[in-house]
Structures are given as C-alpha cells and as structure tokens.
Amino acid sequence: MFSRIGYALRETWESFRRNLTLTAAAVLTSAVSLLLVGSTFLVQRAFENLLVQWRGDVEMIVFVRSDASAEQIALIDSVLRASPTIIDVEKLRYLNKTESYEEAKRIFAGDPVTLGLLTPETIPTQFKVVPLSDDPILVRSLSDQYRTLPGVEAVALAEDEFEVISTLSNFIRVVTLVTSLVLLLVAVGLIWNTIRTAMFARRREIEVMKLVGATNWFIRVPFMLEGLLQGLIGGVISCGGLWVLNSAWTSGVTSFKPGTGISSLVVPDSYLTSVMLLLLAIGALVGAVGSAIAATRFLDV
Amino acid sequence: MIRLENVTKIYGADTVAVRDASFDIPKSQFVFLVGPSGSGKSTLLRLINRQEQPERGDVWVAGRNINELSASRVPFLRRSMGNVFQDYKLLLNKTVFENVAFALEVIGKPRHAIARQVPIVLELVGLADKQDRFPDQLSGGEQQRVSIARAFVNRPLIMLADEPTGNLDPTTGEGIMGLLDEINQTGTTVVMATHDHRVVNTMRRRVIQLDRGVIVRDQERGVYE
Numbered sequence: 001m002f003s004r005i006g007y008a009l010r011e012t013w014e015s016f017r018r019n020l021t022l023t024a025a026a027v028l029t030s031a032v033s034l035l036l037v038g039s040t041f042l043v044q045r046a047f048e049n050l051l052v053q054w055r056g057d058v059e060m061i062v063f064v065r066s067d068a069s070a071e072q073i074a075l076i077d078s079v080l081r082a083s084p085t086i087i088d089v090e091k092l093r094y095l096n097k098t099e100s101y102e103e104a105k106r107i108f109a110g111d112p113v114t115l116g117l118l119t120p121e122t123i124p125t126q127f128k129v130v131p132l133s134d135d136p137i138l139v140r141s142l143s144d145q146y147r148t149l150p151g152v153e154a155v156a157l158a159e160d161e162f163e164v165i166s167t168l169s170n171f172i173r174v175v176t177l178v179t180s181l182v183l184l185l186v187a188v189g190l191i192w193n194t195i196r197t198a199m200f201a202r203r204r205e206i207e208v209m210k211l212v213g214a215t216n217w218f219i220r221v222p223f224m225l226e227g228l229l230q231g232l233i234g235g236v237i238s239c240g241g242l243w244v245l246n247s248a249w250t251s252g253v254t255s256f257k258p259g260t261g262i263s264s265l266v267v268p269d270s271y272l273t274s275v276m277l278l279l280l281a282i283g284a285l286v287g288a289v290g291s292a293i294a295a296t297r298f299l300d301v
Numbered sequence: 302m303i304r305l306e307n308v309t310k311i312y313g314a315d316t317v318a319v320r321d322a323s324f325d326i327p328k329s330q331f332v333f334l335v336g337p338s339g340s341g342k343s344t345l346l347r348l349i350n351r352q353e354q355p356e357r358g359d360v361w362v363a364g365r366n367i368n369e370l371s372a373s374r375v376p377f378l379r380r381s382m383g384n385v386f387q388d389y390k391l392l393l394n395k396t397v398f399e400n401v402a403f404a405l406e407v408i409g410k411p412r413h414a415i416a417r418q419v420p421i422v423l424e425l426v427g428l429a430d431k432q433d434r435f436p437d438q439l440s441g442g443e444q445q446r447v448s449i450a451r452a453f454v455n456r457p458l459i460m461l462a463d464e465p466t467g468n469l470d471p472t473t474g475e476g477i478m479g480l481l482d483e484i485n486q487t488g489t490t491v492v493m494a495t496h497d498h499r500v501v502n503t504m505r506r507r508v509i510q511l512d513r514g515v516i517v518r519d520q521e522r523g524v525y526e
Binding site for chain 1: 350372373376377378379380382384390392403404406407408409451452455
C-alpha cells in the first residue's frame with residue numbers, strides 16, 4: 001500500500017517538473033478565474049451589507065424613536081395594518097432594539113465611529129414595509145402620512161437610497177459570474193491538455209504498465225493527482241490575490257467619511273476565510289475534473 | 302491452458318485478420334505461430350491477452366472465457382501472462398534492474414519482494430552483472446533478455462512472444478530461444494509468433510501455420526515449410 005502511494009507521489013512530481021510551461025499556464029489560468037470567482041463573492045457580500053436593511057422586497061422603513069412608548073408603537077403598527085390593499089401585512093416586520101442593533105453592526109462594520117454612537121438602548125427600532133402596490137406615488141404619499149405619526153423618527157424609501165446600487169450590484173454579479181465561469185472552463189481545458197501531453201509523453205510506459213497488468217486506476221491516479229495539484233495551486237495563488245485585493249479594498253473604503261454608507265462595504269474576515277476555502281475546493285475540483293477526463297479519454301494507448 | 306473456439310477478428314469494416322480459428326494449447330506446451338507478415342499471428346496473440354476482442358467465437362485462458370471478463374478484471378488476466386516483443390519495449394530512462402522491477406512495482410508488489418525477485422530473474426537471463434546499465438548501453442540480444450526477464454519476473458502461466466528474434470542475428474537469436482525453452486521447462490506455456498524458419502526447424506515443436514487469417518496447418522513437432 002505504502003509503495004503504491006509513494007509511487008503515485010513520485011510520478012506526480014516527476015511529471016510536474018517535466019511539463020513546467022504547460023503546468024504554469026494551467027495553474028495561472030485557474031488562479032485568475034478563481035480570483036474572479038472570489039471577487040464576485042466579496043463584491044456581492046459588500047453590496048449585501050449595504051442592502052441588508054432592504055432585503056426581501058422591503059421598499060419602506062419606518063424608523064421609530066428609541067424613546068417611543070409601547071402605545072405609540074402599537075398605534076404605528078395598527079396604522080400600517082390599516083391599509084392592507086397597499087401594504088403586504090403578512091410580510092410586515094417589526095425589529096426591536098436588539099434586532100435593529102444587530103443589523104446596524106453589519107451596516108456600520110467599516111465605520112466604528114458611527115457604530116460607537118449607537119447602543120442597543122438608543123437605537124431607533126423599525127418597521128420593515130413591503131408594499132403590494134407597484135405605484136411609487138402611492139407608496140410615497142403613504143410614507144408622508146406615516147411621517148406625521150407620533151413616535152416616528154423618519155421614513156426611508158428604498159427608491160431614494162439604494163435603487164441604483166442594487167441594480168448595479170446585480171449587473172456586476174452577472175458579469176463577473178459569467179466571466180469567471182468561462183475562465184473556469186478554460187482552466188479545465190488547459191489542465192486537460194497538460195495531462196494529455198503528460199500522458200502522451202509517457203505512452204510507452206503506460207503501454208508497458210497495461211501489458212504487465214497494472215490496473216487502470218493505478219495508471220490514472222498519478223495523472224489525476226497532478227491535475228488536482230495544479231487546480232489546488234491555482235486556488236492557493238488566487239487566495240493570496242484575494243487577500244491582497246480585500247486588504248486594499250478595506251483600507252480604501254474605511255478612509256471614506258464616516259456615515260456616508262460607503263464604509264459598510266467592508267467584508268468581515270470570517271467571510272473572506274470561507275470564500276478562500278471555497279476557492280481551494282473549486283480549484284481542486286476543476287483540476288480533478290480536467291485530469292479525470294483526460295486520464296479516462298487517453299488511457300487507450 | 303489456451304483454447305480458441307471458432308474465433309473471427311475483423312478490423313474496420315471488412316479486413317478479416319483471423320477467420321474461424323480454433324485450437325487448444327495444453328499447459329506447458331511450446332507453440333509456434335508461423336506464416337507471412339499480415340497472416341494474423343500478432344492478432345492471435347493480442348486476442349489471447351485481450352488487447353483485442355473477437356467479433357465471433359470465444360477465447361478461453363486458464364479455464365475462463367476472457368471475452369466475458371469485465372474491463373476491470375483484465376489487468377489480473379494480464380498478470381498471468383508475460384509479453385515479449387520484437388522491439389523489446391524497454392523504458393529507456395530506467396536501468397535494467399528498474400525495468401524489471403517496474404513490472405512488479407505497478408502491480409503493487411512490496412519493495413522487499415521486488416528486491417528479492419529481480420536479482421533472481423536477472424541471474425536466470427544472464428544479466429546479473431549488468432543490472433545498473435541503461436538499455437541503450439546493451440546489445441539487442443541483451444535488451445531482449447531484459448524484456449524476457451520483465452515478462453517472467455512475475456512467474457506467469459503463459460508467455461506470449463511476438464517475433465522475439467526478429468531484430469537479432471542468428472546466433473543471438475539462438476540464445477534467446479534457449480532462454481524461452483528454459484522458461485518453458487519450468488512449466489510455462491509459451492506461444493511464439495515468428496517467421497524465422499531456422500528457429501522453428503531447430504526447435505521441432507508444435508507449429509500452427511496461418512495464411513491470410515486462416516489456420517492451414519496444426520502439427521506436433523512441425524517444421525516451417
């Protein structure tokens with residue numbers, strides 16, 4: 001058993017050295033495509049921070065003063081529920097102080113100054129409103145009406161704040177996702193080609209192996225390991241690139257004036273780590289798939 | 302040990318390589334397959350080690366119908382056979398020792414078994430003192446001895462040889478035949494394809510003669526004609 005593992009590793013390493021140029025091309029392509037995949041995730045997450053309060057078709061947020069009494073809150077609630085033809089009362093949600101504070105922590109992740117001003121006691125609570133009506137004028141006139149209610153601090157409309165960003169983020173998501181998928185396919189192709197070349201270079205050995213009764217798996221495994229390794233190395237490089245990119249992004253974004261909302265584009269480290277792990281996994285998968293196809297296809301020499 | 306029943310092999314649309322061939326080779330026999338180039342000798346060998354599968358008929362090896370063998374079992378069939386070729390098929394980047402060891406390595410033999418078995422078989426083929434040479438530092442006859450050592454190191458039941466003396470001068474060829482005869486004495490069935498008259502006529506073993514894919518003669522202790 002150990003001699004088999006040793007054999008596979010030795011063969012993998014040998015072949016890696018022999019095909020250095022092709023290997024480099026395959027590794028770099030997978031690195032670039034994986035970097036793009038990773039960036040997609042980060043950009044997505046950054047915009048999500050910005051849009052987190054508007055998730056789930058929320059179009060209007062009624063902010064309630066932190067010192068509002070329970071009666072005032074109940075009154076606002078009943079007023080909101082009084083127009084069931086315009087407002088989706090099923091989806092109407094009230095965030096109490098703790099919940100509002102949790103949300104604020106995400107929005108102001110890159111803006112500790114503003115976050116420091118908020119406490120779970122002083123933060124305004126909020127009603128998240130999902131309108132049934134598509135008519136912006138109707139929704140707007142409703143918001144004007146809510147503004148005058150006692151205890152209401154402010155009413156925010158999605159239209160005013162994040163319409164552009166949300167459209168933009170969707171566009172960016174589609175573009176980067178498509179580009180990275182195409183690049184991933186190219187990476188699979190390049191790895192496939194590298195493995196094919198490696199197998200061609202060793203066709204005599206493979207022929208002898210088959211004649212003396214080596215199993216197909218025994219012949220295949222070193223090649224598959226080689227492809228897997230190429231994808232994995234690409235993944236490691238892309239992780240490094242992503243880390244650099246994210247550091248630059250974070251320092252750029254946090255230097256914006258506090259309170260502009262831009263600072264919420266910071267991505268937490270825990271998320272970055274999981275994206276990196278994902279990239280490594282995708283890299284290994286891409287390599288394994290590319291080489292498995294080649295190894296199966298070209299084993300008949 | 303090897304039995305063919307009405308085997309027909311067709312390449313492409315209508316190139317009949319072997320037509321309706323039947324024979325039975327008992328254990329420990331030495332058999333020559335003779336006939337001109339293209340008469341189907343090599344195809345018969347390739348049918349026996351399942352590099353090819355027949356369009357019609359059955360091939361039995363050691364009591365098994367090998368055409369019913371699943372692809373994943375084929376390697377294990379091949380472990381019971383040694384193959385020797387006209388062009389030796391040695392790996393040029395490996396030494397004599399490594400070439401022979403390779404055959405054991407790739408079927409997962411442990412290192413200590415390899416270290417024990419390889420010197421024995423190199424001794425048998427008379428190359429014990431050249432085990433660290435590379436193939437291009439050896440004569441043709443010596444290279445063929447290495448390839449025989451590689452084929453025999455796993456002690457196969459059957460030895461298939463395709464024109465093993467084809468590239469060698471007569472004296473060297475005789476040496477190779479002596480070696481194959483020795484291997485045959487150990488109980489290994491030997492099937493050898495050749496068009497070397499002298500070899501066949503000197504050895505006086507069973508001869509199966511082919512002409513354009515058809516067996517035209519099957520004779521005990523035959524000559525080439």
